[in-house]
Amino acid sequence: MLKDITLGQYFPGDTLVHRLDPRTKLVMTILYIVVLFLAKGPISYLAVFLFLAISIGVSRIRLKTILSGLKPILILILITAILNLLYNRGETVLLRFWRITITLEGVFTALTMALRIVMLIAGTLLLTYTTSPLQLTDGLEQLLNPLKKIHVPVHELSMMMSIALRFIPTLIEETDKIMNAQKARGAEFDTGNLIQKAKAMLPLLVPLFISAFRRADELATAMESRCYHGGEGRTKLKVLTMERRDWITLIVGLLMLALVIALRRLGL
Amino acid sequence: MAPLLEIRKLTHIYSQGTPFEHVALKDVDFVAEKGEFIGIIGHTGSGKSTFVQHLNALLKPTSGTVLLDGEAVFSSPQRIRQVRSRVGLVFQYPEYQLFEETVRADIAYGPKNMKLDKEEIEQRVLEAADFVGLDPELLDKSPFDLSGGQKRRAAIAGVIAMRPDILVLDEPTAGLDPRGREEIIANIRRYHARVNGTVIYITHSMEDIARFASRLAVFCEGRIVMDGVPGEIFRHVEELERIGLTVPGITKVMALLRARGLPVPEGIYTIHQAMDALLGLKGGGENA
């Protein structure tokens, strides 16, 4: 049932990739995405691909896990590839029938676009697979801290994110319970046309919303009574610290960026 | 004739074939007849909640069969629909399932799903509200304006309105104060006496259930380890305590007296039984 859905998708481990500071991983992911979009020729792609492959290897995340994470966007990849195939006006015509022309350049662009999306997703998956949601919000809060100066409520946003993560399993369980209770009263959630289905959701959604509001209210009271008063003067049990491995990793990332820019100039 | 409800070798395994595999029920046999008032006891995780969700086809057995009037509950979608209204299941904290604009509409939700006609539904709503002791004036209010106890009754009425042959209640008094508990229990007993239906009542409060169940089934680690009349079950004080259940206070006191050599009978669980036993002791003592 619903309970079986894995959310957050964090796979605990103790590899170098797991131990890196979440801020390092966030910055590296951004660098990786930039590099991926700067890459032009096959040699640049190969370099970026090698970098990804090594990272995955070090993290000990199984290839199968990454591939299954890619499944949901398979259709997106296919559509992008097909559109590129059909609409690219290259010179070297490979095939022409009815009103469709397929060119060598089209095939090439379609393949690189598909590859680019696959590598993009695989890279970000690696981030979420090796970083717990809490570390991720912590890292994000720290990175965005300078924005406080322009009155962005960074602490509040990250608190909201981590509470949302905390309540996802609770609300899933609750949905399961309410669904069963209404089924016991003869509700059917998966029959009928679209409108009937939408109507059938009402007995599920109304109690779920009411319960979520009640929980939010009680949680706010509990937080207040535990002296919560915003981010001001707040300390932390787990302070993020940048280790040597973090700085080395970041240097590797910058070198990667330099390399790809150089290759781009050379048209490789 | 086939029994009203018969369960044969029921096994349920959650997340089978994954690292989270968990055997919740193992080879459970159980029979319920018309008119019985059966208490189901067991601590959290003993399998009792998994068990009752099989009774109205909410869960599919991993193996084994559930028969209602001798016919499998899972044979077809039509059969499942029929079984869900014949075995009415009231979940824990049922007030959280209320959703309609009025109490009347909420109680009518089950009967409406049974595709009954308007007059029939209205009649059942009134009848169900009466069974749970809900003032008819409350029927046009929003369920969210009711008090906690009234919400609970409205939710129970929503299941009773389907006129089930078997009414299953999971901890119907959880979180209520003593008066609220007494009222709900009195309503359920009155309902049971009037319709002569079958009631299955799940609880971990021995104190409550001992007073009115005609039979008790004790669950432990996915099996029924005891099944019999309350007087018989409460003879096994030590065994019950070993599986993490608290026996009624009176049973405990009587067991202590017996340990000190007073000849009070085993299996006592109400104040009145204890009175009778103690007064008999005095009378017997004088005669001897």
Added chain:
Amino acid sequence: MNIIRTEKLDFEYDAESGRGLVLKELDLEIEEGSFVAILGHNGSGKSTLAKHMNAILLPTGGKVFVSGMDTSDEERLLEIRRTVGMVFQNPDNQIVANVVEDDVAFGPENIGIPTAEIRTRVDEALKAVGMYEYRNHAPHLLSGGQKQRVAIAGIIAMRPRCIVLDEPTAMLDPSGRREVLDTVHRLNRENGITVVLITHHMDECIDADRLIVMADGAIIADGSPREVFPQVELLRDTGMDVPATVGLAWELRKAGYDMPLDALSAEECAEALYRVFG
């Protein structure tokens, strides 16, 4: 010395609703280091009273003092809340973080305790409630009793002098109830923390130093459990009940036997019965 004191405490949720006062001129003093149980039916005002004890609610009339501090003094709000901690009924709705130890750290983090000391406090608190082995677990996978113990640890980590528990066992099964009660009794005995336990289970009050019974916003009985429970008619009239032991003694007295009404535990009751019938 008292840790909590109310003076003619009045409270109503909404003056215009006309539902009247939830608490009426309530005077109460709670002695530091004691274990006080507050018993009452639903709507008796016991939870409302509890919420005044760490300034979640403020009186609409009268005063509440926590360790001498007026709870309406906003300047001292944090000090009040770290002196009196509060545990609520639903364990799911008071756990903030998705790792046990991070949740326990939440309170100390809020009051600005240095990182190294938070670590010591978290470990101590988790050990005190017997949940140290679970420090890296996700709270939603714990049992009800375990979650409630984590919530208690989250309060102890702020080193309060008093814990108020608002029906902490209402949603738990008997073994979960046992776990929570044993834990708070131990904290009271070994760490000297004042405990105020709000409940409607009479069995949970038997071991308290003091039992206060509330009905309709007022205190109707106050004394040791041995003094309060024998008032069988008063308790039953207000929708409460008495432990089965007292109920039996009550019936036997009516039948003309000289049974004491203050033999609360099964052992004491058996002892008294043995004397009368043995």
